[in-house]
Each structure stands twice: as structure tokens, then as C-alpha cells.
Amino acid sequence: MHTEILWFAPAAALLLGYLLGSIPFGVILTRVAGAGDLRSIGSGNIGATNVLRTGRKGLAAATLLLDLAKGAAAVWLVAWLFPGNELAAAAAAFVGHCYPVWLRFRGGKGVATLMGIVLALHWPMGLIYAAVWLGLLATLRISSVAGMAAAVSAPVSGALFGRFDYVMLLLALAAIVLWKHRDNIERLLAGTEPRIGGGKSDPTRDEAAADG
Secondary structure (H helix, E strand, O other), X not given: OHHHHHHHHHHHHHHHHHHHHOOOHHHHHHHHOOOOOHHHOOOOXXXXXXXXXXXXXXXXXXXXXXXXXXXXXXXXXXXXXXXOOHHHHHHHHHHHHHOOXXXXXXXXXXXXXXXXXXXXXXXXXXXXXXXXXXXXXXXOOOHHHHHHHHHHHHHHHHHHOOOHHHHHHHHHHXXXXXXXXXXXXXXXXXXXXXXXXXXXXXXXXXXXXXXX
């Protein structure tokens, strides 16, 4: 019986985390609101920035908050139901968002969901994450740079706070965020990455770094 419990808790944490993380709130909200299929709009990305291209600021804000919340909820719910398996839930929720089975594993870039995870694991780290993300977004006005820098700040702040139990996981998740932004990185190197409010840009290129 004891062995069965040891096996069940991590497996349940992974499954619960993945199912929560894989909820495509951007797709659901735009469809319910009659704004069409988000995957056929702009870049086709499922995050808040692409939702904003529908002209519905409220939907974009809701997508951002819900994608953040599902990351936090996965950690908190598993901490309550299966204590000690929070990191498994965090990893699964992030993977669920980036690679949801319901959308043929074509999900978002994970910046907002990772913020929710970091806030739930250690809220001071989450505040640093938010400060880096919003600060760079306001000053540079390049969403991809802000999102990637915020993701990289997570393992760095984890080390600074002495939470080395989180650092390896956060390094891995930050690496996935960078991988999901590889097209943005190419455009940054070429000097063609658009800025927020910087005039016309190709909507198929300007993908959401502030992805929910």
C-alpha cells in the first residue's frame, strides 16, 4: 500500500498539473466571445498578445490573468492534495501550456504561466519576475525581450534567494521559453523584431512573448 501511495502522488501531480496547464484560455475566450478562432488570427499564437489583435482588450487581459492563474493553481492545488510534489505539478503545468494535447501540442510560449508558477513557489521571486517583465516591456517595448528576460530571471532569483531546490527546474523551463522564442531571436539579431506601438508590423511575425 505504501508503495502504491508513493507512486500515485507524483503521477497524480503530473496529470493534474498538465490538465490545468493545457487549458487554452485564449482560444476558449475568443471563441465564446464570438471573436473567431484565435489560431487563424495574426500569428496564430494562443497567448494574450495575439488575443489583443482581435481588438478586445478585455479578452486579452483575461487571457493573461487566467494563463498566469493556471500555473499558480497547479502548484497550490498539488501542495494541498499531494504535498511534496509541487515541482512536478509546476513542470507539468508549464509543459501543458506550451504543448497542449487538445491543440495538437501547439501551444503558447509560457511566459505568463511561468510567472504564475514562480509566484506560487516563492512569491518574492515572482515579484522580481514581474518587475523584469513589466519594466523591460515599458522601457524597450519589445515583448519578446521582456518575456525572455523575465524567464531567465527566475533561476537567477532562485539562486539569490537560496532556493536551490527550484533552480534546476526553473533553468529548464527558461530554456523552453527561449526555444519557443527562437523565431523572435532570429528577428532580434536581424533587427526586424517589431516594438509594441511602433507602427505597422507583420502580424504573422509579431508573436506573443507575453503569452498566457
